[in-house]
Amino acid sequence: MPHRHRSHVKIAKTLRSLEPYSGPAMFTAIVVVGFVVGYAVDATPNIPEPYGRISSVIGWTYFAAWSMSFWPQIISNFARQSVVGVSLDYQLYNLLGFVCYAIFNCSFFWGASVQADYMALHDGHRNAVQINDVFFALHALTATLVQVYQCLVYPRGDQTLSVLSQVVVTASTLTCGLFYLVSTTTDSLGLFTTLNFLYLLSYVKLGATLVKYIPQVYLNHVRRSTVGYSIYGVLVDCLGSVLSMGQLxxxxxxxxxxxxxxxxxxxxxLGAVCIFFDVVFMVQHYVLYPDTDDDERGGIVVYPASNVVVVELAAASENDPLLKNVVPSAAYTFLATAYDDFEKSDALDNAPRGGPVAVHVPQVVVLCGE
Structure with missing residues (x-):
């Protein structure tokens, strides 16, 4: 086995050692970005001072918060080389929602005809979409695509996409596509207009946000654990939602x-829905399943190329539900050693590939098998 497997274990250990500092560091970065960029760019033009400047700072602060909310999960998936604990349905709904949201914001901000139609319907008032909304939507779509890619290449246990999520996403996509086709091929000034098409996309985004968290809440409930789903992303997301609603x-x-x-x-x-579910996730993480958080039980690092799985647990056993999520129905042999000796040893390099075998240390279980 290549030595890169041991390096992945070291990366995971390093990231976990920095975890106590990641929360304060993220919140500090969010505030700094909000104030620096909020003062560097032009103030919101249609709002009198000093409120225009305050609105700009708030807007860029929640942009930073919402943008950073994606990265704890991406980093966690990379460190663990696994998406076990992350709902695939959640990611699919997220992708649908942010595709719609990116089109909506870009069209309202850069589309001259869309802006004119909006002002005609709202007594000359400009729409509320600002440049930070556009940047957030594009960044969110990019980050979601990264997570979807991780779901495709990293082990995900026995989880698959539900039939319901596939039907909902397919039906939503077809509906939006047909609406757009009709709105661009007819001269109708009624229902099928470009502005109404964009509003349809916004409602699809809102609908996706309403339902996307439910599979993740349910998965946490079934597993009796939030391991794999980053709580730091939840906390930062909640901050962004509060600031977004406050700005409006x-x-x-x-x-x-x-x-x-x-x-x-x-x-x-979106802000109201996000706050509600963020509170639900906080209750699950800190109240309902406090003994299964990332600090207590660790994560899962999977190396599919070598059939090696590293599961960090405080007390691992053959019946542990997290192990069942990794390799269902496998029987493991546990061998004791010391953690430091494990890091320096050739346990990974010399691990057999013929059947499921585990090297068990106080904080790490290495599962090797086909």
């Missing part, structure tokens, strides 16, 4: 124009 309310109050909410309902609705 402040902008509406300052300009006495509440169409910033009624004209962009998806933005306000």
């Amino acid at each position: 309310v402040m902008d509406g109050a300052v300009t006495d124009d509440w169409s910033v909410i009624s004209g962009d309902p998806v933005k306000f609705g």
